[in-house]
Amino acid sequence: MDVARPPYGxxxxxxxxxxxRYSRMAAAGTAMRIAPGVYVVGSQLPPAETGRHxxxxxxxxVLPGGVLCGRxxxxxxxxxxxxxxxxxxxxxxxxxxxxxxxxVEPVVGPGPLPGDLQMPxxxxxxxxxxxxxxxxxxxxxxxxxxxxTEVTEDHVDSIARTGGxxxxxxxxxxxxxxxxxxxxxxxxxxxxxxxAVLGTATGVVRLxxxxxxxxxxxxxxSRIDSLRRVVAELQDIAPQPLLGGDESRxxxxxxxxxxxxxxxxxxxxxLDEARAIAINGAEAVERPADAHDVAATYRLATDAVDRCRVxxxxxxxxxxxxxxxxxxxxxxxxxxxxxxxxxxxxxGGYQFVEPALVPGTLTAGxxxxxxxxxxLRRAVAMMVLVTEVHPFDDGNGRVARLAANAELTRxxxxxLIIPTVYRNNYLSGLxxxxxxxxxxxxxxxxxxxFAQRWTAAVDWGDYDDTRAQLTGCHAxxxxxxxxxxxVRLELPSHRPDTPPPFST
Numbered sequence: 001m002d003v004a005r006p007p008y009g010x011x012x013x014x015x016x017x018x019x020x021r022y023s024r025m026a027a028a029g030t031a032m033r034i035a036p037g038v039y040v041v042g043s044q045l046p047p048a049e050t051g052r053h054x055x056x057x058x059x060x061x062v063l064p065g066g067v068l069c070g071r072x073x074x075x076x077x078x079x080x081x082x083x084x085x086x087x088x089x090x091x092x093x094x095x096x097x098x099x100x101x102x103x104v105e106p107v108v109g110p111g112p113l114p115g116d117l118q119m120p121x122x123x124x125x126x127x128x129x130x131x132x133x134x135x136x137x138x139x140x141x142x143x144x145x146x147x148x149t150e151v152t153e154d155h156v157d158s159i160a161r162t163g164g165x166x167x168x169x170x171x172x173x174x175x176x177x178x179x180x181x182x183x184x185x186x187x188x189x190x191x192x193x194x195x196a197v198l199g200t201a202t203g204v205v206r207l208x209x210x211x212x213x214x215x216x217x218x219x220x221x222s223r224i225d226s227l228r229r230v231v232a233e234l235q236d237i238a239p240q241p242l243l244g245g246d247e248s249r250x251x252x253x254x255x256x257x258x259x260x261x262x263x264x265x266x267x268x269x270x271l272d273e274a275r276a277i278a279i280n281g282a283e284a285v286e287r288p289a290d291a292h293d294v295a296a297t298y299r300l301a302t303d304a305v306d307r308c309r310v311x312x313x314x315x316x317x318x319x320x321x322x323x324x325x326x327x328x329x330x331x332x333x334x335x336x337x338x339x340x341x342x343x344x345x346x347x348g349g350y351q352f353v354e355p356a357l358v359p360g361t362l363t364a365g366x367x368x369x370x371x372x373x374x375x376l377r378r379a380v381a382m383m384v385l386v387t388e389v390h391p392f393d394d395g396n397g398r399v400a401r402l403a404a405n406a407e408l409t410r411x412x413x414x415x416l417i418i419p420t421v422y423r424n425n426y427l428s429g430l431x432x433x434x435x436x437x438x439x440x441x442x443x444x445x446x447x448x449x450f451a452q453r454w455t456a457a458v459d460w461g462d463y464d465d466t467r468a469q470l471t472g473c474h475a476x477x478x479x480x481x482x483x484x485x486x487v488r489l490e491l492p493s494h495r496p497d498t499p500p501p502f503s504t
Contacts, residue, residue, distance in 0.1 A: 006251035007279045008053040008302065009043030013061060034058070035099045044279060048101030053304050055084070059104055060121035062097055063088045065111055068119065070134045070145030073126035074155065076309045076316065077119060085145040087111070087126075087134075107145050109134070110181040115174040120308060120409075128312060129174035132156065132190045133182045153193060158315030160197050167313070167367075168197050219360035220353045223388050227368050230384055230433060231377075233441035239374040240449070242414045242456045253460040254307075255279065256470070257405070257417050258298035261398050264423040267293045271467065271476075292331035293398075300324055300402055301415075308409040314363025321362070321391060324402055328395050335394040345390050350434060352390035361389050375411025379404035380448055387430050408452070416452040419475035421482045422489045426451070450489075457491045 014022040014037060022039045025031035032040045034051045038058055043050040051058075056077075059066060066086040068077040078084075079102045087109030097104040115127030126134060132155060135147040142148060159167050172194050179187045244250070259274045267290045269277065276282035277291045278298035284291035300306055306324070311317035326338030336342075340358045344351060353361050365385040372378045386400035405415040418426045429447040432440035454473070460466050470476060473490045482488065 007044045007255075008050055009040040009045075011054045011057050012039050012041055013037060014039060035062075035097055046100075049299075051100040051102060053302055055079075055099065055102060055104075056119065056121050056123055056304050058097075058099065059084070059086055060123050062104070063092055063106060065122055065124070066092075066106075067109065067112060067116060067124040067126055069107055069109060069126045069131070071147045072145075073131035074135060074147055074151065076305075076311070076320070077125050078305050078309065083144070086123075105145065107143075113178045113181060115178065117312075120304070127174060127178075128159065129171050129190070130178055130182075132171070133175070133178075133186045136186055136189045138183055138186045138189070149189070152190070155315075156190075156193050156197065159313055164367075165198060168194050218357055219364040220357045220389075223353055223361055224364050224368060226433075226436060227365050227381070227385060227388070230441050231368055231372060231381055234372070234377045234380060234445065237377070237442065237445055239376055241375070241411075242452055244409075244412055244414055249459050249461045251461050252463050252466050253415065253417070253455070254301040255298060255463075256460065256466065257301050257415060258294055260417055260419050260475075261297055261401055262290075262294050263420050264418055264426075265397055269294060275463070289331040293328065296328045296330065297398055297402075300327060301405070306406070308406055310406050310410045311366065314366040317366045318359060318362055321386065321399055321403065325392050325395055325399050328398055329392075332394070335392070340391050341393050343393075345393070347390075348431075350431070353388065358389055358391045362386075362391065365389070375408050375413045376449065376452065378411070379407040379416070380445055382407055383448070384430070384433055384444070388434060404448075414452055414456040416448060417455045418451055419454075419470065419473075419489060421474050421477040421479055421487070422447075422451060424479040424483065425489075454489060454491055459492070 009032070012022070012031075019037075022031055022033075025041065026033045026039065030041065032043050032047060032050060034040055034047065034054065035058055038061070040050050040054060045053070063086050066088050068084065069087040070085040071080040071083075072078065072085045074080075082101065083103050083105050085105050085107050088106045089111055090108060093106050094108075096106070112124040113127070113130060115129055117125040117127060119125050132152055134145070135155075136152040137146065137149040156168075159171060172191065175187065175191060175194070255275065255278055258278060259269075259271065262274075263269075269284070269290070273282075273284070274294050277284060277294050281295070282291075309320065311320050322338045322340075329335045329337035341355050344354060346352065362385070365388075369378060369381050369385065372381055383400045383404040386396065386403055390396045392399065401418070408415050425447050429440070429444035433444050458466065458469055458473075469492050473492060474482060474487050475489060477487060
């Protein structure tokens with residue numbers, strides 16, 4: 001395997017002068033044509049996975065500044081039934097773009113509007129009011145990119161359930177700003193449903209259900225109070241953003257992220273064996289479920305859409321956590337993949353949120369997080385929320401770290417990795433927050449902020465070079481052994497200008 005290249009290869013767009021060379025490379029098997037005029041060189045993944053990794057970059061090349069809209073906006077920018085819908089202005093490409101496993105469908109519509117969310121590669125995702133307008137039924141035959149009135153009403157229901165009257169009012173204000181860019185009939189249909197939820201109009205389908213949601217689902221009040229304290233304390237800490245930087249330095253970051261995220265949970269493989277499982281699809285005959293855990297975590301960490309997919313409301317948070325858990329635990333049916341726990345779970349005698357209160361606590365917790373803007377603050381708060389709820393029978397730590405890292409990637413910052421030697425620091429920080437110890441929030445911030453600084457300092461560009469760096473940093477050492485020898489995680493020696501690591 002050529003470790004100089006990332007396993008998903010490099011995306012290249014031939015010019016008229018060298019197009020024939022890329023055709024010959026494709027014929028020889030050294031390049032892969034994933035769309036007309038679009039090639040990937042050196043991919044070691046199947047075409048569908050290769051295309052999925054490069055999807056947004058290809059869309060940005062074909063439809064620059066496009067807005068992921070309609071049905072695709074409801075899924076956070078993920079393809080729906082193999083299709084990704086992108087709003088593009090008149091004059092842009094109109095024909096579908098077929099790629100392995102997905103078809104990009106251009107939709108005539110406005111460019112970015114107030115409330116839309118920025119995505120990687122200069123793309124956008126429809127904001128809350130816009131996606132409601134784009135999906136509700138209007139006169140005539142429903143176009144494929146619209147999900148329909150029933151689905152739209154379910155999303156109004158979700159907004160009301162997770163954010164109450166305040167969230168509905170914010171969406172109404174957003175709707176007023178963008179109204180002139182859409183069909184007045186669709187705008188009025190959405191407005192009537194939002195206004196009805198506030199009790200100032202009647203006659204809307206499911207109105208009783210929507211208004212009932214304003215009371216909210218039952219939740220763990222003590223956990224929400226604790227989360228509010230954590231968020232308030234995080235807001236007092238000055239952030240020091242670490243931007244993603246050169247992609248060539250991050251080619252193997254996702255693999256090591258998946259490797260360590262599983263290793264610290266007890267799914268232990270030799271590094272080369274884990275590489276064969278995650279990159280080459282090798283099977284571990286005696287440990288198929290463990291092998292799937294590693295491969296699934298790697299898939300989620302490399303997926304171009306999912307790795308930066310963050311929820312817009314509490315309902316989306318629930319769906320996103322379930323989706324990731326379903327993939328992670330697919331080889332462990334006894335762990336009920338994608339399903340919330342039905343029994344209490346504990347860690348060292350500490351009880352997590354009761355099963356009946358899981359959905360309500362997640363949605364109420366998301367509302368508490370809504371005021372945070374800084375990506376690392378959001379990542380820390382999201383990790384605390386998912387950890388405290390512990391919504392699943394197993395896999396909660398991996399799901400929490402994926403959710404936190406998605407916040408960082410969406411914000412353009414470096415993801416954070418918790419290496420084996422740093423496991424006890426990480427767990428002790430979370431435990432201190434759970435127990436409400438004085439200074440626990442600042443301590444956890446320092447632990448995770450150093451993990452991010454350490455991740456940024458490592459050059460992840462080459463598999464073997466990275467392995468040598470991590471060995472020099474003591475990253476692979478057992479945490480208990482390291483503590484007994486007074487050894488701690490260190491920054492790479494090639495970055496002497498970086499401040500010394502935090503020590504607990």
